[in-house]
Amino acid sequence: MNTPRTSFHGVALSESQRDILGMIATNHPLDDILAAICLMLDAQDPDTLCSILLTDAQGKHLLNGAAPGLPPEYSRAIHGMAIGPQEGTCGTAAFRGELVVTVDIAQDPSWERFRSLALGHNLRSCWSLPLFSHQGCVLGTFALYQDRANRPSEAQLQRLTCAAQLAAIAIRHERDGQRLEASEQRFRSLFTYNPNPVFALDLAGNIQSVNPAGLKLKPHTAIDFIGHHFSHLVLEEDLERVSQHFSAARAGAPQRFEARVLDESGKLLTMDISNLPIMVNGEIVGVFGIARDISEQKHYERQLSFNASHDRLTGLLNRVSLEDRLILDCHISRRRKRRLAVMCIDLDGFKSINDSIGHYFGDQVLIEVAQRMTRQVRPGDTIVRMGGDEFIVLLPDLLRDEDVVPVAERLMASIARPYCIQGIDLHVSASVGITLSDGHIEQPMQLIQQADMAMYKAKQQGRNNFQWYTSDLNQRVCEHASLRNDLQKAIETQSFRLHYQPQIDARTGRVVGIEALLRWAHPEKGFISPAVFVPVAEDSGQIIPLSLWVLDTACAQLRQLGEQGITGISMAVNISPMHFQRGQFVQCVQAALETHGLRGEQLELEITEALLLHNAEQAIDTLHRLKALGVRIALDDFGTGFSSLSYLKRLPIDKIKIDRSFIQEISTDRHDAAITQGIISMAHHLSLTVVAEGVETASQVDFLTGSHCDVFQGYYFAKPMPYAEIEAFLRHPACLSLTG
């Protein structure tokens, strides 16, 4: 080896060391530093030649680091040598992780692959130390070669160790720098490309940096962000809470919370914010604020919760919200020592709107009803749509019980005003049930039941009125419910019968018609009057199947009478307003006539004025269609309803039936007598036949005959009777006595 020999000088070494450390500190390229270390060592010990090899990225091979004294051809040849148990001195040292001394390359079995190469360059001995990272990974090797078989002296080993340490420091420094740079780049990417706004705040809460997504919040004032306090971004109402979270994060506890900010356009955004402490060398130096815009999500959440608690059609609260509101209102009235009124409001005549002109019109009426009601109550009051046409109103702050009356009256009056929908005038009214409480009630929902019972009473009282809850109502409502159940069973088992009552011509005394009257023999309670169960069936809708059965049976038995040779009489059937108002009513009548082979004139439908209360135009149209079938129409219970004469002349009817209440006192009460005579005379002017109902005495017959009444019906002639009896009765058509 022809390298100059110089003696070892400790001082010189430490100076060179300082130089090299300086190079490291000033971030010289690693190649230069490693070469300088080698040159330093080569200069110190001319007997040796240095080589620094570095592990590749996979840690499997050694690559040239620096070896300025070694023949380049040799360095090139060993570049990429494997790390392994028998891979020359360096490959083996890297593999074992310890100093490996090869005294004689010519003899060493691990030099098999490179022996001739080494010997050809006059390299005979090699001593190699592995270089380690902080984590104990092998970074490379530092080796000394000599041109003779030899082992290292103590001083040489010291120099080797010292130089290897310097090389390790340089390599670590460079790798740490690379790692730091990579980590910084990764962090910067996370910051820059984060789709959510990210703010770095100092400990005082001033914005130090903001990413592009954050800048978008207020693009025109972006520059103003930096150095400003985060409070400029936050909505004032949320500021105190946000500051508390910031302080907690600054104290080391990561925070997550929601807050509202205003964007550039003044739009209010709801943000899901994370506040994370920024930790540097174990010290908190600031806080990251990472915000995610959840405005849309919040919007949907609000919508979902609104839908869950509100009625879609009217926007009022729905049934789900009722109990909570009621509990709250009980609490309010207890605390303020006020009265709580609960009103149950059910619309009268609403079903017929739905049934006759369709749900669109029904919906529009409900929307309008909700708006009108809302205008009649105070902001602290509650209106709930229970479903269908039923509403609950809660008034939690009444001074006295009677204060509910004007509210109920206002509500009823506002509901009763006509509804003009697509040019069609519609009318509904309201039946209102009221209950009162001081808020001290264990089960507040009982108040709803009480108001409901009172509302039912209002319905029974003729609708369009309000009624108070009283304790005896409970009993009646229970009876009503049980009657409804029994009715259902009776409908299913067809347990009804029809009785027939004759109608007598006043001039001839002959039977000109019979009226079908429904009869129900309850299995336990015995005979129940239709005056009791028909209204229940009307309320529950059970009247429809019942009415259909009556129509069909009456037609079938009239046909049967005809087959027995009993002809020339008509069959009168009572028609419920609910059935009449159904869209299919005319078709039902036509079908019954066809099924039983009857002519229209053989059937007489008895309707009441209640039919005309809601949508009279529609009712008149239906009557015309029935008349077109030949069917005759009688106006029943005349004199008890509103008996509007203007309507009467427009109605396509054939008869009026004077109500029994007038006939009863006809001989003794001159007012009833006068009214009856007036009705008869007016009806005749309109070319209508007059039937007197409930004729019981000869004097009544005399008076009515003298007043030119056309037809009589009543116990004086015959009570309603079953089919077999009416058949026998009609088989012997003797003229009935028309005088006492």
Ligand SMILES: Nc1nc2c(ncn2[C@@H]2O[C@H](COP(=O)(O)O[C@H]3[C@@H](O)[C@H](n4cnc5c(=O)[nH]c(N)nc54)O[C@@H]3COP(=O)(O)O)[C@@H](O)[C@H]2O)c(=O)[nH]1
């Ligand atoms: N929708 C339907 N309503 C019906 C049907 N069947 C009957 N009803 C209605 O029920 C009410 C009570 O009827 P009812 O108990 O049958 O009473 C009728 C007669 O029995 C009774 N009547 C007849 N003559 C006399 C009498 O001289 N005195 C007296 N005290 N009562 C008498 O009057 C009732 C007949 O009423 P009307 O129908 O008005 O002619 C009643 O409102 C029935 O309409 C049905 O199938 N469907």
